[in-house]
Amino acid sequence: MVTLSVFDQSALVSGMTPYEAMRNTLALAEAADRLGYARFWVSEHHDTDGLAGSAPEIVMAAVLARTRRIRVGSAAVLLQHYSPYKIAEQFRVLEAMFPGRVDLGIGRSSGGKPPSAAALQYGAGSDASFERRLLDLAGFLRDDLPADHPYAGVRARPSIPTVPEIWLLGSGTQSAELASQLGASFAYAHFFKGIPGHDAIRNYRDRFRPGPLGDKPRTAVCTVVICAETDEEAERLAAPVDLRMLLIDKGEFARPYLTPEEADAYPYSEEDRERIRANRTRMIVGGPDKVRRDIERFCREYGADELIVLTMLHDFDARLRSYELLAETMGINV
Template sequence: MLKLSILDQSPVSIGFTHSEALQQTIQLAQAADRLGFTRFWVSEHHNSAGLAGSSPEVLLSTLAARTNRIRLGSGGVLLPHYSAYKVAENFRMLEALYPGRIDLGIGRAPGGTPHTAKALRGADADLFEGLERFPAQVHDLLRFLTDSVEAGHVFEGIRATPLVTGVPQVWLLGSTGQSGVYASQSGAAFCFAHFINGAGGQQAVRSYRKSFRPSALNVVPQTTVCIHVLCAETDAEAERLAASSDLRILQVEKGEFEGVLPPEEAAKYPYSEWDLTRVRDNRSRMIVGSASRVREQLLSLAASYEVNEVMIVAGGYQFETRLKTIELLAESFGLA
């Protein structure tokens, strides 16, 4: 049976506050826990009016305290902005408090504008150098998480605390094959962001598996794929509600995203011919429809990637739309 998981970006719908968006993320995580989803990840974005999640580590501690069994993780921590040592300590703390339930997903995207990245790293930071350092940061992070800093290394004798026996599951996240290369070289798991890039993911995952090097984290490759999903009682209702998601994705591309609009307002947006072409093209990153239709397409997607788990980003303007999506999928796949 296909396993289902969730990535929630704490989207802020027009007319709602960031605090309300974060409360909705908590409610969605509790529902996912109750319904039988495998894992629930939260994202990291900065200086965004339309996305409230800026600190996955802090949010994860609240989610873990309010759920019982579901795995919880970051999707993901933007490692180039931070110290690998501090990230290791943050997630060792979570692993100590909630053993066996924590995933550490890491990425190298800026999570905001270059100007915002400067604010995160310091005004004098070289942003390009930060990306170049990413592979070394990944290896340092894994050394700290597995207590394997070798003799003679610059960090010899340093251990990440608290000292715990378990290790968070480490995932590299990406929308290109390069992140798969980093994941295979480090022995980490790999999640392809099909919801960002609807082309080339299958080849990236195949290349990851072929080049995978066993490690203290994984002896065999582990993969999943993440895609936008909106599910409703009927195909027609799902298509109506998806107008909000179509516009949201387009506005993110155009740098105009200030929050999710209701479907009625999204339908009135003054789309140019270019906009309409992008909306049609972006449907390769989405699955929209009734439970039976979405189930069929999720199974097809999983088969094309050769994975036994798919992660969804539930779309829509109303929180109830996102909740209905995961309820219908849980019933359709017999998760609970």
């Protein structure tokens, strides 16, 4: 059976307030917990009008408090902007409050446009490489910094016997390579560009060795899934997602998620339609039977342990129903 998890970006739809987006995130987390999904990951984006999730560690605390068994994680903390010591303490606090349920996903992207990335780094005072930051983070989490490290005597608190699972996230081979070298779990963001990551996953598994970030290989792939009662209804719901991906390709990041009516009214060129067809490689769309077949094939081709599902829809009830149908057709209900 395919292991399924949820990725949520606290998306803003036309006319929606950030308060409503966050409320939807919490409601979706409670549903995912009830339906049997393995994980619920939340994003970190900055200065992006269509997404409300800018502080995953805060959202995670709220989600963990509202759920009972599902693992909750970041997708992903953008480590290059922050102190590894501070991240270690934040996630130790989460692990102390909710032991055995916390995932620390780490990403390499800027998380927004160049000015917001510069603002995040303002005053950080460190030019350490990404790999150095990862090693320092692991050292602070596990209390095993090298003796010659300048902060070897500093301890992240609270002092607890367990640590979060550490995942590296990426949409190429670089993060997969680093994950295999340092022992981290690896999640491939297929939804981000639609570029197949089969080589990245295969190379990760072939080259994996235990290290400071973990001791066994674990892989997941994230893609967009839209499931409805029928194939036709799923296609109608997917139209705004097609349009949003198109607009992002054109550099238009500011718009919130649109409605099917707004998507129908957009003046598509033939070039736009070609781009939409290409972007469909990033999505699985259909009724329950079609979605089940496509997911089974997708996971088989990737050889992934887990599928992380991103469902981006204008209507929250339709989004929730998509996850319900998916849990039912894939047989994950607990």
